[in-house]
Amino acid sequence: MKKLITVIVLFCFVLPLLCCCDRPAPETTDESSGTVTEAETEAVTAAETEEIKQDTEMKRYFIFRIWNFRLRGTAEFRSIVDTVADTGFNAIKIHMPWHLIQDENGIIDYSPFDEMLDYVINVKGLPVAVSIDFARRYGDKMLSDDEIQRDVSGNLCVGDVYYKRATLSFASDSATEKAVAFYKDAVAHFDGKYGKSILFYLPAFTPYCETEYWCTTQYDYSDAAIGKFRSSLSEKYGSIDKLNEATKKNYASFDEVEAPACTATDALGILWYNFRHAMLKNFIDRLAAAQKAVAPDSRITIQLGSVFDEASYLRCTYRFADLCENADIVWFDDAPLYDHNFSMDYVRSSLPENVLIAQEIDGPRQYAASEDAYLNQGLISYQRGAAFLSIANWDIDDYYFQYEDEWKQIISTWLCDGPPEVIEITADTPTQKISLKDMFKRKSPSSFISKYNKALKNSDAVKIVVEDDFE
Template identity: 25%
Template sequence: MYYGGDYNPEQWPEEVWKEDVRLMGEAGVTIVSLGIFAWSRIQEDEGVFDWEWLDRVINLLHENGIQVNMGTATASPPPWATTKYPEMLPQDADGAKYGPGSRQHYAPTSPVYRRLAADLVRELAARYAHHPAVVMWHVNNEYACHLNYDYSDNARDAFRMWLKRKYGTIHALNEAWGTAFWSQIYTSFDQVLPPRKAPYSLNPGGALDFKRFTSDAVLELYVMERDIIRAAGATQPISTNFMGAFYALDYWRWAEEIDIITNDNYPDPNDPQSFRSSAFTLDLMRSLKPGVPWLIMEQSTGALNWRPSNAPKAPGQMEALSAQAIGHGADGILFFQWRQSRRGSEKFHSAMLPQAGTQTRTWREVTKLGGTLKDFPQMAPESHAKVAVVFDWENWWALTHSDHPIQLDYCRLVQRWYAALQAQHVSIDIVKPTGDLSAYSLVVAPQLYLLSDAGAENLSSFVRGGGHLLVSAFTDVVDQDDALREGGYQVGLREVLGVTVEDFGALIAPSSGGGLWSVGDSVAGGSGTGPGQSHASVAGPFGSIRGEHFCEEVRVLGADILGTFTDGRLKGAPALTQQAYGTGRGTYLATIPDDAGMQHVTAWSLAEAGVQPELSGISPWVEVARRGDVLTVINHGSEPEGVPVKGHDVLSGEPVNGVELGPFDWRMVRVTE
């Protein structure tokens, strides 16, 4: 079990290094991420490198039994580089150039940046590929975090090349994008630009392809550095840190190139329900490379510096969230950072060694966790989940375009569906539409507006083989080009669902206030009628629920009607249908429930699919995560909770026959079926 964090010795005088290493030993640190932002310290000019200081740091760590996750330092170009080569700087959609003085101030497609980064990594890898302290490589850092998209001429030229490779001919591009609309027909790839600022709405097909291109272009940077490291003879795992459900990069595609998934996880202590979004992130990371353990590369010991309000973690919460990560498959707990900075933008970001010193709660919790993890037993990474939630980046990108019946926050909606399931203590995997679904009894596909032909066939095959598929409103509307299919809506899943939507029936958008998910009963009455309808009540086998965003007008083609709208403009019309297909069932809900409604609908769907919770009869504030034969139970609430878990304690080996958990208490119990 790795334990440690980012280490930035270049920020400190050399006499501090020995004290750092001594305290790392006291805290139980086993690994540090080194050199991530050290480019300007390593290389003072083009072709001029200073390795002696870094040699001393690595050797000092090695002599004291601390391993190194070697950063490639390419995330922040030094001032000499941007001064000498200003053409490497990125631009926004308005054409304004981003300046240096922060980080990620480079155009990912800049030939100059790529050359300079490659030169640095080549020298770095040649020097440290075989160093016994280096057990892992950390390429760049949080790719695209602050610069989601670059619209510079570098991007323009690379985008055109990407489009030529994808489409082959300009005619094929015109067909895919539907450029006959608004006189946008191109006669040459040289006429195509990134989706820069325009008077009005941009072509949705072009905007979608630019997002695909950007994810691919940034991935090229990672692959470039990875291949240089491998060419130097390095055999250690190579990775870069992900950021949960991060909008700009398609991590399903990235995961194919990554040796081991690592993630930065920062749930908000101001939100008591944030452990649910954290659980979603952790399950997503595990699901990106099933069966392969992963690492928390960054989390905080306490407060952050970049939210409007940066609350500290409560006593015990840091350890509870660390246990949560392990329960969801992590084999390492690392922090940003080891020693709190005294200068710079992140000086108020908490650290393992805080500015307030070692006589602090933070330090006591850090050393306690290090002791707990020291002899942690090995655990299998698998969840054995029977439930999957579909999450697709390309659909996310398409849904953010303007000109839809209603604007939706896709990521938040998926996390709300996940949270409703998670509160019922079932194990959940996150899957892409084309992923292997054979292990699941229930698959939930929320707001899958863009559904490729391959995705539609995969979901259909799942149902034919006996699976239960739950689909909610605004799903299977367009194909992979963000174009409507011939024949109406729900063309891809029509045989599975036995319905088609005739009108989406947009409702007044609900308030976006509050947290991700709330515990409570459904409020189903009083939607109003006619123009201005804010919600629609639905009566079905799960009782009465409140639907939001959509009140779809559904034409039933063969499905059974299980529920109807009970008020509003479609009172008495079908709202919930189900069709037998093959040996499985396809269920369609023509609205999006509120939080309580999602819990009722998913509880009914779990029962329909025969999925049992990992543990029954416990509070929704208690999280249950399964990893192999180990159940991790955590009380995220403010009151003590009893949990009827039985087995043997993972740490002590002692028998367990139920546990009492105070706030932020946790236990890991090895259970037998």
């Protein structure tokens, strides 16, 4: 198998390439209600339905992601599912924007998405991954401006991706309480109707549908975040003199402390990074607790754009192993030219064995997208232990069919009765040590990847020992 060339420093400077969604979904069409008919339901017998539920325990899935920024018409949705099922995809990830289920007045209606799940599960016999998108349409009454993240200049985090979509502040008690309550209700609803036919639940926060801070600029500098940051410093140090001594600053009171830039690597910059991490982790943990309270046997997934690239300090994902403490699956969105060998070894070296790894192939308009690049990403991801692989941003068009042979090759290689052996990390695997603080200061993984590839010349894998020295 060919290995991708080492990640070049250029690969992440163009942040739009990191976007997990690059074009609008079609408008809703005036079609039939989408109710699954009795004749359609007969396509899957009761015994087969039970087999589907048991199959969710399978080790590997290749998943097609369907966006619903605007609800798709019934015929269009079913056509997508039919096409990708014929290709060989064995699960569907369905995107569910919060505002399309719960309107600004608090009214909840799951029926459009129930119709989608009914078709995928009960007619096509495929499991579903549920992705709850918390980035609400900006301007509705559910989130006030005070509950939305702000950048370092005070601008609201409202990304114009498909339409103006606002990211709630993880430091806002009122915003996170509303989000957690909705998420708990949604999980209870879908678990009650579909049980183990749901592969996992994925809460996403940003306009790029990732479980992190939006990586286009520096967040969160909302009043709620700044206030809690100051309170955290007061609690940690007790007196302003001790804070000044630790940070080499000269503040007269905690109320004077200004949150530094997210690029700052001095003592106060580390404190700010850790605070942002704590706010993100707390929200993830609360969602995980809410999910497990109503669906104890379900799996929760967090999706991260990257944990080592040049934008990871913006994402606040360097300490990913801590972020996923209560997660069952961690999803990563490598770009086509990322070094997937390094990416997979880096991630799996740090995660506990019970946490499964997933990769998303982001396309088709990514920089350096090609058949070889996407094929390598899929094959290498499974070869180095991924349990799930998905493709995102493909509609059923010329782009999809351009790459269909690659999807089929991935499927025939790894979703078969006799797949290749996974390259394991063992006690004899050579090691490489990486300091997270050092990675944060460098803002580029290139030197670490170069060292990794030198070690890989003499071994099938490298165990990367990550030192979390942010504390």
